[in-house]
Amino acid sequence: MMNEEKEEITEETQPLVLEKLREKFSDALLDDAETQNGVSVVVNKENSYALLEYLKTELAYSFLVDVTAVDNSQLESELMQYDYARFMVVYQLYTFEGETSRIRVKVPVHEKDLKIQSVTELWKAANWLERETYDMFGIDFEGHPDLRRILMPDDFEGHPLRKDYPLQGRGERERFNFEKQNR
Amino acid sequence: MQGGMERTTGEKMVLNFGPQHPATHGTLRIVLELDGETILKATPHAGYLHTGFEKLGEHLDYNQYIVVTDRMNYLSPLSNNFGYVLAVEQLLGIEVPERCQYIRVLMAELSRLADHLLWLGTAALDLGAFSVFLYSFREREKLYSIFEKTTGARLTTSYTRVGGVFRDLYDGFENDARDFITNFPKALKETHTLLTRNRIWMDRTKGVGAISPEDAINYGLTGPNLRATGVAHDLRKAEPYSSYEKFQFDVPVGTNGDVYDRYLVRMEEMIQSCGIVRQALDNLPEGPFSLEDNKVMMPDKSDAYGHIEGLIHHFKIVMDGHGVQPPQGDHYCATESPNGELGFYIVSDGSGTGYRIRIRPPSFFHFQSLPHMLEGGMVSDTVAVLGSLNVIAGELDR
Numbered sequence: 001m002m003n004e005e006k007e008e009i010t011e012e013t014q015p016l017v018l019e020k021l022r023e024k025f026s027d028a029l030l031d032d033a034e035t036q037n038g039v040s041v042v043v044n045k046e047n048s049y050a051l052l053e054y055l056k057t058e059l060a061y062s063f064l065v066d067v068t069a070v071d072n073s074q075l076e077s078e079l080m081q082y083d084y085a086r087f088m089v090v091y092q093l094y095t096f097e098g099e100t101s102r103i104r105v106k107v108p109v110h111e112k113d114l115k116i117q118s119v120t121e122l123w124k125a126a127n128w129l130e131r132e133t134y135d136m137f138g139i140d141f142e143g144h145p146d147l148r149r150i151l152m153p154d155d156f157e158g159h160p161l162r163k164d165y166p167l168q169g170r171g172e173r174e175r176f177n178f179e180k181q182n183r
Numbered sequence: 184m185q186g187g188m189e190r191t192t193g194e195k196m197v198l199n200f201g202p203q204h205p206a207t208h209g210t211l212r213i214v215l216e217l218d219g220e221t222i223l224k225a226t227p228h229a230g231y232l233h234t235g236f237e238k239l240g241e242h243l244d245y246n247q248y249i250v251v252t253d254r255m256n257y258l259s260p261l262s263n264n265f266g267y268v269l270a271v272e273q274l275l276g277i278e279v280p281e282r283c284q285y286i287r288v289l290m291a292e293l294s295r296l297a298d299h300l301l302w303l304g305t306a307a308l309d310l311g312a313f314s315v316f317l318y319s320f321r322e323r324e325k326l327y328s329i330f331e332k333t334t335g336a337r338l339t340t341s342y343t344r345v346g347g348v349f350r351d352l353y354d355g356f357e358n359d360a361r362d363f364i365t366n367f368p369k370a371l372k373e374t375h376t377l378l379t380r381n382r383i384w385m386d387r388t389k390g391v392g393a394i395s396p397e398d399a400i401n402y403g404l405t406g407p408n409l410r411a412t413g414v415a416h417d418l419r420k421a422e423p424y425s426s427y428e429k430f431q432f433d434v435p436v437g438t439n440g441d442v443y444d445r446y447l448v449r450m451e452e453m454i455q456s457c458g459i460v461r462q463a464l465d466n467l468p469e470g471p472f473s474l475e476d477n478k479v480m481m482p483d484k485s486d487a488y489g490h491i492e493g494l495i496h497h498f499k500i501v502m503d504g505h506g507v508q509p510p511q512g513d514h515y516c517a518t519e520s521p522n523g524e525l526g527f528y529i530v531s532d533g534s535g536t537g538y539r540i541r542i543r544p545p546s547f548f549h550f551q552s553l554p555h556m557l558e559g560g561m562v563s564d565t566v567a568v569l570g571s572l573n574v575i576a577g578e579l580d581r
Binding site: 074 | 229230233235237238242273398400401402403416421511513515516517524526528530532538539541543551552555580581
């Protein structure tokens with residue numbers, strides 16, 4: 001009896017959005033948590049688009065704040081938790097209505113299969129954000145209309161924000177034509 | 184579509200605009216496909232000022248990274264300093280003393296004024312209004328001397344620290360700031376008389392580069408550019424941070440989301456910022472200007488040189504691997520910078536260096552939406568629209 005009561009209390013204090021997501025995506029959610037300014041959920045790759053679409057259309061998370069990725073290869077605890085998925089694609093959403101204004105959606109992506117469905121259909125803002133994530137991490141957004149590099153030059157090799165990419169580069173500066181001419 | 188059949192030649196011309204064009208304010212590049220003077224397609228290119236700030240964040244400790252934030256939006260470095268340390272502090276779970284919060288609000292609002300003033304001057308200059316440029320730079324200079332006296336630098340301010348600011352306001356600060364906010368509204372009126380009802384200015388800006396509120400949200404616009412479309416969204420009101428809930432101010436909004444409305448919104452925001460500065464000066468709390476916890480903040484120099492305990496604290500903060508170490512986890516924190524939502528997403532692995540520091544720059548989204556505003560318009564409007572968005576290459580490319 002005591003246990004049941006306790007459970008009820010925790011259910012009530014939880015943000016509504018978390019409850020709804022748990023109900024609808026019970027199998028796909030790998031983890032969820034409350035953060036200082038909202039909630040954070042981890043969802044598997046197969047259901048990430050459906051979850052983001054649901055958040056946008058049903059729960060009024062109409063504002064895509066950010067899309068980025070984290071290379072977890074040196075973060076052992078995260079690796080262990082998500083089946084050694086090297087990358088975590090991170091979406092930040094915002095709503096103008098409702099109590100929980102911010103939600104963070106994280107999607108583990110394995111290095112051997114870097115494909116993930118693009119959300120450019122849902123938000124135009126995603127276009128450049130996904131291009132940048134591709135440029136910096138090499139995440140392959142399927143269905144993106146124009147997946148090119150954005151910050152690095154088109155002929156650049158490698159993805160600079162990966163943890164195995166050295167801070168001072170791989171000799172790009174030495175190979176730069178301008179420097180050769182002036183030698 | 185503007186421009187009827189009589190304006191078209193049937194032949195496409197490609198015009199490369201930038202990256203070294205005086206009206207691009209930095210290294211922005213747009214490739215325009217024109218038919219006569221009508222823009223058929225605009226393709227913005229980013230990356231000419233890419234500096235690897237996010238990569239640097241993985242190699243510098245939390246306090247060292249503050250100097251990098253100076254260089255992101257170089258028109259309002261104090262706002263960047265503020266936004267960044269706020270994110271680290273929230274990750275650490277600490278709150279700075281009230282006086283420090285007020286000092287940060289003061290500096291953030293003054294830098295908003297400086298940012299909007301530079302925007303005003305250059306946007307008007309692009310459309311040929313040279314006197315406005317001189318008027319706004321005259322005012323901006325006063326602000327920069329206040330920044331210089333407070334932080335010791337005009338551009339590379341690095342004023343904040345995790346846990347506070349590196350020194351208190353100088354003695355004459357209140358006089359200088361009051362002097363500025365008393366005289367500034369009068370000075371701004373000069374600009375109003377030059378531009379607001381000016382036939383040429385209105386013709387060049389009204390209905391130009393308009394965007395609907397739905398599209399603006401879809402494109403991720405924030406700040407004055409979003410508010411010009413009529414969405415009253417301001418993070419200072421929506422998620423008050425650093426005591427903003429104690430200040431009274433209005434959030435000006437436009438109706439058409441065009442260049443003219445962006446101009447009006449920024450003009451009014453400057454007046455509102457003056458009001459916030461006045462309130463902050465009136466109610467500036469006494470007390471410590473930084474957290475008095477030497478595990479986070481550097482001890483006073485006399486303490487570091489005079490006492491073994493101070494020396495140890497100094498050593499612990501400065502030495503690699505001993506400084507500020509947030510617990511493992513991640514946090515996203517956004518502040519209302521002059522340009523819009525400036526967010527920092529920090530992932531910590533528990534060490535003194537960030538595991539991943541992601542910056543969400545407002546300009547990135549504004550520059551992306553440029554084709555939407557340009558296509559179908561005239562080529563001469565490119566400068567007006569680009570100027571009105573205030574895209575800063577430093578934070579666009581990071």
